[in-house]
Amino acid sequence: MAEAQDFTLKIRRFDPESGEQAHWQDFGVELDPDRSVLDGILQVKDREDASLAIRCSCRAAICGSCGVRINGKSALACNTRLSDAKQTAFNGAIAVEPMGNMPVIKDLIVDMDAVHWKKIQRVVPWLLPEGDPPEREYIVPAEAMIDVTQSMACIQCGVCVSACLSLEVDPEFIGPAALAKAYRFVGDPRDDHTEERLRDLAEDPHGIYDCTHCFACIEVCPKDVAPMSQIMRLRRRATADFGIKDSNNGYGHEKGFVDIIEKWGTLHEAQLLPRSFGDGSMIKGQTEPGAVKQLVESLPTAFRGLKSGKITPRKALLHPKLPDQKNVKHIYKEVHDRDKRIELNLYIVSENSVEEEGAQGEGSGEN
Amino acid sequence: MPHHDVLVIGAGLAGQRAALSAAEQGANVGIISKVHPVRSHSNAAQGGINAALDPEDSWESHAFDTVKGSDYLGDQDAIEIMCREAPDELLELEHLGVTFHRDETGHLGKRAFGGASAARTYYVADITGQAILHVLYEQLMKHDVVHRYEEWFTTALVQDEEGKVSGAVTRNIRDGSMELFAAKSVILATGGNGQVFNPTTNALVCTGDAIAMAYRIGAPLMDMEMIQYHPTTLAGLGLLITEGARGEGAHLYNAGGERFMEKYAPNKMELASRDVVSRAEQTEINEGRGFPDGTVALDITVVPRKRIHEALREILNVGRDFAGVDITKEPIHIKPGNHYAMGGVKSDTDGLTSIPGLYAVGECACVSVHGGNRLGANSLLDTLIFGRRAGAHAGKRSKGSPMPQPSRASLDDEEARIRAIFDRERSGRRVSEIKAELGATMDEKCSVYRDEEGLREALEVVTRLREEAKVATVDDRGTIFNQDLLGALELQFMIDNAETILVSAIERKESRGAQYRTDFPDRNDDDWLKHITVQPNGDGEAPEIEYSEVTMTQWEPEERTY
Numbered sequence: 069m070a071e072a073q074d075f076t077l078k079i080r081r082f083d084p085e086s087g088e089q090a091h092w093q094d095f096g097v098e099l100d101p102d103r104s105v106l107d108g109i110l111q112v113k114d115r116e117d118a119s120l121a122i123r124c125s126c127r128a129a130i131c132g133s134c135g136v137r138i139n140g141k142s143a144l145a146c147n148t149r150l151s152d153a154k155q156t157a158f159n160g161a162i163a164v165e166p167m168g169n170m171p172v173i174k175d176l177i178v179d180m181d182a183v184h185w186k187k188i189q190r191v192v193p194w195l196l197p198e199g200d201p202p203e204r205e206y207i208v209p210a211e212a213m214i215d216v217t218q219s220m221a222c223i224q225c226g227v228c229v230s231a232c233l234s235l236e237v238d239p240e241f242i243g244p245a246a247l248a249k250a251y252r253f254v255g256d257p258r259d260d261h262t263e264e265r266l267r268d269l270a271e272d273p274h275g276i277y278d279c280t281h282c283f284a285c286i287e288v289c290p291k292d293v294a295p296m297s298q299i300m301r302l303r304r305r306a307t308a309d310f311g312i313k314d315s316n317n318g319y320g321h322e323k324g325f326v327d328i329i330e331k332w333g334t335l336h337e338a339q340l341l342p343r344s345f346g347d348g349s350m351i352k353g354q355t356e357p358g359a360v361k362q363l364v365e366s367l368p369t370a371f372r373g374l375k376s377g378k379i380t381p382r383k384a385l386l387h388p389k390l391p392d393q394k395n396v397k398h399i400y401k402e403v404h405d406r407d408k409r410i411e412l413n414l415y416i417v418s419e420n421s422v423e424e425e426g427a428q429g430e431g432s433g434e435n
Numbered sequence: 436m437p438h439h440d441v442l443v444i445g446a447g448l449a450g451q452r453a454a455l456s457a458a459e460q461g462a463n464v465g466i467i468s469k470v471h472p473v474r475s476h477s478n479a480a481q482g483g484i485n486a487a488l489d490p491e492d493s494w495e496s497h498a499f500d501t502v503k504g505s506d507y508l509g510d511q512d513a514i515e516i517m518c519r520e521a522p523d524e525l526l527e528l529e530h531l532g533v534t535f536h537r538d539e540t541g542h543l544g545k546r547a548f549g550g551a552s553a554a555r556t557y558y559v560a561d562i563t564g565q566a567i568l569h570v571l572y573e574q575l576m577k578h579d580v581v582h583r584y585e586e587w588f589t590t591a592l593v594q595d596e597e598g599k600v601s602g603a604v605t606r607n608i609r610d611g612s613m614e615l616f617a618a619k620s621v622i623l624a625t626g627g628n629g630q631v632f633n634p635t636t637n638a639l640v641c642t643g644d645a646i647a648m649a650y651r652i653g654a655p656l657m658d659m660e661m662i663q664y665h666p667t668t669l670a671g672l673g674l675l676i677t678e679g680a681r682g683e684g685a686h687l688y689n690a691g692g693e694r695f696m697e698k699y700a701p702n703k704m705e706l707a708s709r710d711v712v713s714r715a716e717q718t719e720i721n722e723g724r725g726f727p728d729g730t731v732a733l734d735i736t737v738v739p740r741k742r743i744h745e746a747l748r749e750i751l752n753v754g755r756d757f758a759g760v761d762i763t764k765e766p767i768h769i770k771p772g773n774h775y776a777m778g779g780v781k782s783d784t785d786g787l788t789s790i791p792g793l794y795a796v797g798e799c800a801c802v803s804v805h806g807g808n809r810l811g812a813n814s815l816l817d818t819l820i821f822g823r824r825a826g827a828h829a830g831k832r833s834k835g836s837p838m839p840q841p842s843r844a845s846l847d848d849e850e851a852r853i854r855a856i857f858d859r860e861r862s863g864r865r866v867s868e869i870k871a872e873l874g875a876t877m878d879e880k881c882s883v884y885r886d887e888e889g890l891r892e893a894l895e896v897v898t899r900l901r902e903e904a905k906v907a908t909v910d911d912r913g914t915i916f917n918q919d920l921l922g923a924l925e926l927q928f929m930i931d932n933a934e935t936i937l938v939s940a941i942e943r944k945e946s947r948g949a950q951y952r953t954d955f956p957d958r959n960d961d962d963w964l965k966h967i968t969v970q971p972n973g974d975g976e977a978p979e980i981e982y983s984e985v986t987m988t989q990w991e992p993e994e995r996t997y
Binding site: 149173209220 | 471474479530531535562569609753868911918
């Protein structure tokens, strides 16, 4: 253990009973730099001001209580080291404020019921098996159980909900935590409502196609649940496995995108919109009223592009292929020729051990 | 006044299981918890759940291991029930959706655990408790028949004139309002009292609330001296490294590189029962063979890396985030640390306590299935089996009986008690200071090795702290999320726990299970093969001590070696 050092915690205070606006308050703490921001907050409570409110319990990143924003980044206070937090601090003061996208109740405590738990409830978060259970256990592949263990590892801390950029613009978005929870059932071979679940989440305008792929949830998740990866897997299950053509054009957009890259190597913007509306088909999309409407709506953007020289009529209409487009096609062939889709689940195989050749088989756990 | 046929206090595994099971009986059920249910400390149970499900295994073998693990202090009738019902309970959890690990044939896979004669621990990576807790909460969300009071703090139990429990007084943490609940039955399920010790693997919420509340209304507490020190906790922080690590093959070494368990448990080695391993480690450390930071080393690098990633994932994170150690590459320093209370509110195999209408299940209860020492992966089982049984019993019992009308006086009393806390002069010690002294004292004097002198010193300290706690300074006078007030109330609960632990530990003049008395180093079946129970003495003086017999069915005490 290193020696104790001085740190300044700049904490966002709010007491609804005081009639005062939310404000920052600085506290000095003295702790081993390897201790956590939560330890720092607890020292403030213990020594200086016990009215400072934060939910916390396990101190070990398993109960999911202490989600906050530290120097603007959503995280659990208990598994963020003071020394690390200091490195991203502005003017040396570690800023701690309540999580985003949820209403603040007091100091660092937010109303998770109003947002997080409502969204969890939305995804029908319980197993729906077919008929009566078997006499013994359900027999299912070992990999399937390890696979859903990644979303099972979610501790419902709400840190991803706090960091989600889509939620910021669309508060109705089901969001990363709840969709990861949804995958826990979609990926579970015991569940009998896979297609219904996927159709529901694809058709919901705030469902799986509302995610903008920003990676924020993956970056902040303290448990490596990788919510966005789970959302992408929900999409692949919906499109590739069930061919669900949704009214949000998620299917068409994805198929259009993939086909365009296969053909040209880079994105052909002019083709993407009609293809998205036409379930991936250019011909079908051109006659879709929705596509025409959106095309008209996007004209001002197109004009601005033309004016600034970002778009030229030639580039827009005659999209050039990549010079080595053959190689792109080769990649597509590789993937298409596989017997089954490979989902890289870093929960099972760490980044370090990807290259390590099968250290051990899918062990039974008996030893 | 909110009223329920069955009111469950605490929403970890025991509480949720009890609530679901009472609801299955058609009872109107309420469940109160001071934290959101999924924040409960059942989350921390990493390694797994024991069940003799394999046809080659038998419940008798599981029961014998448990009896032996308990150092023959466990009640064998209760142990038999728990071990017999374990396979069905496990299968039911599987059917509800718990993502238990499978073997290569797709059947449930299992791992080895300490003190067990067969591999019978079923698991979800090393998040078994979390996985089960979340699946039970899914069921609560699904059925919506159980009324949930999330973030409500129970301050006291309420009795009618005849002494029967008729409800509870609670504080809604979110708005500070006080509420009197009426209930035909109250099931206590608030978990353990690890926060009485520092360090501890237990979460900050584990303050022994129900143990103290039941004690205050005269319910006897049993086996309170039996406090488990887990062999593998991080020094300083006290965080848990699952026994699953040793179950997967990890070794223990002293600073000289010696695999010291050879000396203490030549057959089971690292997988001897927890009291044995913790004592071995403490002996190594006390005799100067530990590391300078008062630890020994746990070497998990012998477990294949892929297996660590799929089965010990949480430990990988704990090592990285809290000790700065990559467990796949180097040993991690550990020591014995406070982990589990075998004792608690004396209850029978349906969870009934000595007070009519009051049940206790899970860690706050003492059935007693763990006796002097709990086996790893038996605690989840205990919570589920007895949670279910108590819920069913209370649910059935409620049919046809009238709803009690608890007197408002108890609510007035509790409101006055809280007002008095707010009215305190701000001249007392801080709650945090008293708590810190309590934890350090208990860890110093009442841990792996104990003696009369140390225990009596600790009791003197606790007696002083009790007075200091009565006037401890509270900063926060607010109503919304006043955690300071809750801390002051919890501190008084913890002091009741500490006192009863110490009084029981002083009383037991022998060494058995987790209680090792250096002044009485041998097990003494002639005089001490019995439970110690404590209850409050009417005049507020030291607790009254009584004894109760250990129930034996088919296993006579033998010498205990591993």
